[in-house]
Amino acid sequence: MQLRITSPVGGDAYDDVTYVSLWTSEGQIGVLPGHADLIATVVAGVVEIRSAVGTVRGVCGSGFLRIEHDVLYLAVEQWTADPAAMADPQRLAQIEAALAEAPGEATRSKLERERAFVQACRDAA
Template sequence: MAGTFALRIVSPVGDVLNEDVEFVVLPGGSGELGILPNHAPLIAALDVGVARYTLNGGTIKRVAIAGGFVEVADNSATVLAESAELGEEVDLTRAVKAKERATNRLTSRSNEIDVRRAEYALRKATARISAAEK
């Protein structure tokens, strides 16, 4: 690939990632969004999912993202995420248990369950598992 650009991922707890990368794919609101060096300026909403980025040298890494926005300008991309977790830092056991809890809530469908919140928890847990396993 021709060059790199700065990728910064920030969550409410602080910087999650600050690397020079060759390529990044983000979970956009209407599909995946790929960014290469010298991308045109852009602001876009992000969905729950897994961001994949390629380091100089070809190593691919993953980050679980739970929504937010990306701004691309001046050969850098800044992700402001509601939450973000590096794939290698995901507690897989905890993520699997969270997925099971969300699935159980959705299958019970009692009046006490907030379905939208349970669906969000399921999507977030699934993204964390995907980021950790690949």
């Protein structure tokens, strides 16, 4: 199985993947080779990617997942294969402060998605 991750700032590609675990709006999902075709909404959380060369524990932001012909496509707002680098406690505090003063629903929604991503990075690190 192949995994293709894209975000506005980059992405990653993984070949010979044996298992992927991630979070959707319906809960956690595990994907093995041969999985049925699927489209789902992804929420911020840990993405575990297993292959013959090892395991990667990355973190994604919200987005969409599509599985088609043994290829898993993940289109997300944010992605990191190095959650420890993104797990900045000061950034989380800044987001919390900005949320307290957020002027509108759109700004608030964006900040809440950012907070979920940074929190997932902290949880994974």
